[in-house]
Amino acid sequence: MTGKQILLDAIAGKETERPAWLPFVGCHGGYLIGKTATEYLTSAVLLVEGLKKAKSLYNPDGLPVMFDLQIEAEILGCDLHWADEVPPAVTSHPLAMGKKITDLPEIDESKGRFPVVTAALETLKKDIGDDTALYGLICGPFTLALHLLGNDIFLDMYDEEDVVIDVINYCAEVCKKSADIYLKHGADVIAVVDPMTSQISPAHFEQFVTPAMNNVYDHIREKGGISSIFVCGDVTRNLEVMTKTTADNISVDEQIDMSHLRELCEAQGKSFGGNIKLTAVLLLGDEDDAKMETLDIMNKSGSKGFILAPGCDLPYAVPVKNLQAVSELVHDTYAREAAKSLQAKDADSFDDVTLPDYHGARAVILDVITLDSTSCAPCQYMMEAVEMAADAAMVKVWINEHKIKVREGIGMMVKLGVKNLPTICINGEPTFASIIPDQTTLVKAIEKAALPKMSVGP
Amino acid sequence: MAKNEALYEAVLKGKRKDVSSIVNELVAAGTNVEEILMESMIPAMAEIGDRFSRNEAYVPEMLIAARAMQAGLDILDPLLQEAGHEPIGKVAIGTVKGDLHDIGKNLVAMMLKGAGFEVMDLGVDCDVDKYKEAVDGGAQVILLSALLTTTMPYMKEVIEGLGNCGAKILIGGAPVTQEYADEIGADGYSDDANTAVKSAKIALGLAA
Numbered sequence: 001m002t003g004k005q006i007l008l009d010a011i012a013g014k015e016t017e018r019p020a021w022l023p024f025v026g027c028h029g030g031y032l033i034g035k036t037a038t039e040y041l042t043s044a045v046l047l048v049e050g051l052k053k054a055k056s057l058y059n060p061d062g063l064p065v066m067f068d069l070q071i072e073a074e075i076l077g078c079d080l081h082w083a084d085e086v087p088p089a090v091t092s093h094p095l096a097m098g099k100k101i102t103d104l105p106e107i108d109e110s111k112g113r114f115p116v117v118t119a120a121l122e123t124l125k126k127d128i129g130d131d132t133a134l135y136g137l138i139c140g141p142f143t144l145a146l147h148l149l150g151n152d153i154f155l156d157m158y159d160e161e162d163v164v165i166d167v168i169n170y171c172a173e174v175c176k177k178s179a180d181i182y183l184k185h186g187a188d189v190i191a192v193v194d195p196m197t198s199q200i201s202p203a204h205f206e207q208f209v210t211p212a213m214n215n216v217y218d219h220i221r222e223k224g225g226i227s228s229i230f231v232c233g234d235v236t237r238n239l240e241v242m243t244k245t246t247a248d249n250i251s252v253d254e255q256i257d258m259s260h261l262r263e264l265c266e267a268q269g270k271s272f273g274g275n276i277k278l279t280a281v282l283l284l285g286d287e288d289d290a291k292m293e294t295l296d297i298m299n300k301s302g303s304k305g306f307i308l309a310p311g312c313d314l315p316y317a318v319p320v321k322n323l324q325a326v327s328e329l330v331h332d333t334y335a336r337e338a339a340k341s342l343q344a345k346d347a348d349s350f351d352d353v354t355l356p357d358y359h360g361a362r363a364v365i366l367d368v369i370t371l372d373s374t375s376c377a378p379c380q381y382m383m384e385a386v387e388m389a390a391d392a393a394m395v396k397v398w399i400n401e402h403k404i405k406v407r408e409g410i411g412m413m414v415k416l417g418v419k420n421l422p423t424i425c426i427n428g429e430p431t432f433a434s435i436i437p438d439q440t441t442l443v444k445a446i447e448k449a450a451l452p453k454m455s456v457g458p
Numbered sequence: 459m460a461k462n463e464a465l466y467e468a469v470l471k472g473k474r475k476d477v478s479s480i481v482n483e484l485v486a487a488g489t490n491v492e493e494i495l496m497e498s499m500i501p502a503m504a505e506i507g508d509r510f511s512r513n514e515a516y517v518p519e520m521l522i523a524a525r526a527m528q529a530g531l532d533i534l535d536p537l538l539q540e541a542g543h544e545p546i547g548k549v550a551i552g553t554v555k556g557d558l559h560d561i562g563k564n565l566v567a568m569m570l571k572g573a574g575f576e577v578m579d580l581g582v583d584c585d586v587d588k589y590k591e592a593v594d595g596g597a598q599v600i601l602l603s604a605l606l607t608t609t610m611p612y613m614k615e616v617i618e619g620l621g622n623c624g625a626k627i628l629i630g631g632a633p634v635t636q637e638y639a640d641e642i643g644a645d646g647y648s649d650d651a652n653t654a655v656k657s658a659k660i661a662l663g664l665a666a
Binding site: 083085086200201233280283 | 472513515516517518519521522525556558559560561564606607608609632633635637
């Protein structure tokens with residue numbers, strides 16, 4: 001089964017063999033190919049190059065074509081401030097400067113950066129679209145209304161309710177046109193990204209946002225598309241009203257408790273996704289932090305209708321190795337088991353687990369850390385390789401298999417400093433991790449380890 | 459004077475016309491202007507701030523309460539000055555260089571004003587020199603705001619640039635954490651507009 005199918009199954013609420021994996025590669029794609037956010041977000045060629053690079057590095061099941069919530073606003077006349085490491089920011093608000101809705105230009109695919117994003121989408125569809133679900137991202141109606149009206153929208157929600165509702169309804173029509181453009185050019189999923197809804201109450205969400213959003217989601221469904229709602233920011237209080245919209249899927253930011261979201265989505269028959277911490281874990285943390293966080297999210301989210309994703313658009317310079325650590329956990333069952341044991345180790349000092357006397361023993365000691373060689377194929381092959389090499393070596397060898405399914409095995413893993421499964425340690429040193437060495441290499445390594453023992457022996 | 463419940467409720471619910479008329483009535487009746495501010499209006503802003511911290515009030519509710527508060531202050535300010543009333547401290551706030559986001563910064567500024575501080579709003583995209591000018595202008599606390607992970611590192615440059623300027627430096631914004639504040643040597647951190655007021659008071663020794 002392709003990764004794309006796993007993602008589409010997950011979004012349809014089905015059980016999946018592993019979590020679907022959707023890294024939100026926005027301007028981070030520019031970082032991957034040494035380009036600024038501005039260069040990257042204005043070039044179809046660079047978008048394709050960056051996303052293909054992300055595909056090869058992170059092995060994702062889905063990718064957003066362009067993570068930039070200013071595409072529609074730019075066409076509608078908002079000025080943008082461009083930067084090297086973030087998407088552009090809106091600096092002027094046409095409807096706060098005397099313009100009326102009827103003065104704003106029509107949205108169509110020939111305008112603004114739509115030619116860039118649709119060209120990239122078509123190429124990606126052809127090149128990686130068979131096994132990658134491509135997301136068309138549109139700016140949600142409330143955030144777009146804020147782009148057009150400026151911060152006054154918050155006070156206008158009290159002072160001029162009807163005006164705000166008119167603008168949001170207009171924005172929903174813009175969203176529908178954007179969705180049509182993405183669907184026409186081959187997008188598999190339309191994500192309506194509406195981060196500013198994190199700043200309003202559930203009552204305001206239902207009054208101002210729900211009708212407009214449902215209008216967009218129903219339209220996408222009529223056109224045969226799949227829809228998702230992305231809200232970056234803390235939407236804890238709005239989760240329930242979000243799950244009651246007609247979107248197929250809900251993706252949330254790092255502040256959300258995934259167990260709670262899972263309950264709400266199960267009640268509404270929706271799939272959901274999220275929510276790896278962007279700054280503390282992905283940007284500033286290391287691979288172990290990324291793995292622990294991912295495992296925790298997977299445990300809370302279960303295996304039905306769940307898509308693993310960062311909380312929001314990835315920061316420009318997220319270390320590649322951290323996202324690769326997440327990818328490894330998604331794709332490699334054994335990496336998941338190893339991470340689980342890392343998790344367990346935090347609660348245990350393993351004082352009672354003692355290492356053999358490697359120096360004093362009159363044999364080479366091989367400790368093989370496995371998940372369990374009777375049930376894990378790579379572990380089984382590694383154990384066989386070790387046994388054959390022990391027979392072939394011209395020295396005495398003791399072999400111990402430590403299965404991390406039991407506490408003693410985890411203790412040995414921790415004390416020997418083993419990070420991957422399976423791993424062969426020779427005289428207490430992790431020597432071969434994950435990859436099974438060929439027979440000659442392993443025999444030589446064993447015989448080399450015996451030399452000091454021979455020279456100091458009685 | 460005890461709290462005036464009608465005024466308290468009017469600020470809390472953002473009823474600016476009601477706030478104006480109640481304040482005018484109280485002033486006309488000879489009520490002590492400082493008491494109007496301290497006993498009814500500031501407690502209402504503190505309450506909306508606490509509700510914000512508890513996720514029971516949101517940006518629109520904060521903004522209309524702050525606007526209603528301002529309607530009252532417009533009437534009281536000249537009277538307070540006549541009466542020799544001093545702000546509890548002078549602070550400056552700005553979003554750091556490269557960052558144009560101002561909603562969070564504005565909320566913090568409003569809450570500080572609502573708590574009785576004199577607030578210098580430095581705007582967005584502020585470089586080190588802008589903060590230095592604020593210190594030269596008498597700011598006792600400098601508040602740095604950032605929404606972006608890419609502009610957050612500039613906070614460190616500001617702290618280094620200001621050196622031992624005598625003012626306390628507080629930081630806040632979506633990506634900022636206490637750990638980051640400790641790492642770059644900030645004097646304090648707040649995770650929302652309400653706790654920013656407490657942090658500013660603590661920085662000036664007005665609260666523990």
